Amino acid sequence: MLELSEIVRTYRIGGQSVRALDGIDLRIDAGQFVSVVGPSGAGKSTLLHLLGALDRPDRGSIRFRDREIGHLDDDRQSEFRRHHVGFVFQFFNLLPTLSAWENVAVPKLLDGTGLRATKDRALELLELVGLGDRVEHRPSELSGGQMQRVALARALVMDPPLILADEPTGNLDSKTGADIMALLARIAHDDQHERAVVMVTHNTEAANTTDRVLTLADGRIIADDSSRAAVALGDPVAEVR
Numbered sequence: 001m002l003e004l005s006e007i008v009r010t011y012r013i014g015g016q017s018v019r020a021l022d023g024i025d026l027r028i029d030a031g032q033f034v035s036v037v038g039p040s041g042a043g044k045s046t047l048l049h050l051l052g053a054l055d056r057p058d059r060g061s062i063r064f065r066d067r068e069i070g071h072l073d074d075d076r077q078s079e080f081r082r083h084h085v086g087f088v089f090q091f092f093n094l095l096p097t098l099s100a101w102e103n104v105a106v107p108k109l110l111d112g113t114g115l116r117a118t119k120d121r122a123l124e125l126l127e128l129v130g131l132g133d134r135v136e137h138r139p140s141e142l143s144g145g146q147m148q149r150v151a152l153a154r155a156l157v158m159d160p161p162l163i164l165a166d167e168p169t170g171n172l173d174s175k176t177g178a179d180i181m182a183l184l185a186r187i188a189h190d191d192q193h194e195r196a197v198v199m200v201t202h203n204t205e206a207a208n209t210t211d212r213v214l215t216l217a218d219g220r221i222i223a224d225d226s227s228r229a230a231v232a233l234g235d236p237v238a239e240v241r
């Protein structure tokens with residue numbers, strides 16, 4: 001689904017330059033739930049931003065289903081994101097004055113889909129993430145785990161093939177975090193859709209439940225471990241299904 005080759009991303013601030021990514025080669029296939037771990041400053045968020053066309057590399061190519069997405073102009077980037085990428089962040093980023101279903105509906109309404117169809121889809125997704133009984137609640141009336149589930153439903157509303165999550169469990173207790181992990185796994189492993197999920201996390205326990213763990217250090221991939229795949233497909237996922 002995604003193929004990165006020889007990616008370099010350097011930030012320049014004042015006279016100083018930081019090579020956040022220093023030669024990344026990576027292929028991610030549909031059906032994979034991938035976690036990205038590594039110390040602070042390793043380049044994890046930078047990598048996620050490039051995967052989601054929120055940023056551009058200085059060098060190298062990023063191919064999404066045979067289309068080069070690494071060097072699109074702003075309009076094409078946002079067009080690509082709208083239809084191909086769902087983002088989930090540590091701080092949920094919900095709109096405080098909107099209800100749960102309205103938050104989920106926003107990307108689809110902005111894309112010009114009618115209100116009725118959009119609301120139906122939003123309600124369906126909130127059901128999927130276990131919030132069918134909270135659709136009219138505003139973010140301030142929801143718990144952290146519930147807010148993150150709303151954010152997850154919103155990330156899915158355009159049916160994107162790529163879900164990118166930066167520390168999605170960072171503000172949740174371990175039980176709630178495990179629920180979110182199980183949902184992400186279910187999304188990645190859904191046979192009805194060609195989908196991949198890439199998640200940045202500092203939580204090694206959470207990372208160990210994913211199919212594949214990429215370890216970054218100083219802008220390079222220093223380990224790429226898929227040996228846990230069988231385990232990940234076993235317990236937490238099956239429970240949700």
Ligand SMILES: Nc1ncnc2c1ncn2[C@@H]1O[C@H](COP(=O)(O)OP(=O)(O)OP(=O)(O)O)[C@@H](O)[C@H]1O
Pocket residue numbers: 011012013018019020038039040041042043044045046047
């Ligand atoms: N917008 C920016 N401008 C300048 N430098 C940046 C910018 N974003 C990140 N960097 C630098 O690039 C390097 C990689 O940052 P990145 O945010 O990708 O790290 P990270 O692995 O996500 O860290 P954390 O675990 O703390 O979130 C860091 O040294 C950081 O200081």
Ligand SMILES: [Mg+2]
Pocket residue numbers: 044045046
């Ligand atoms: Mg980060």
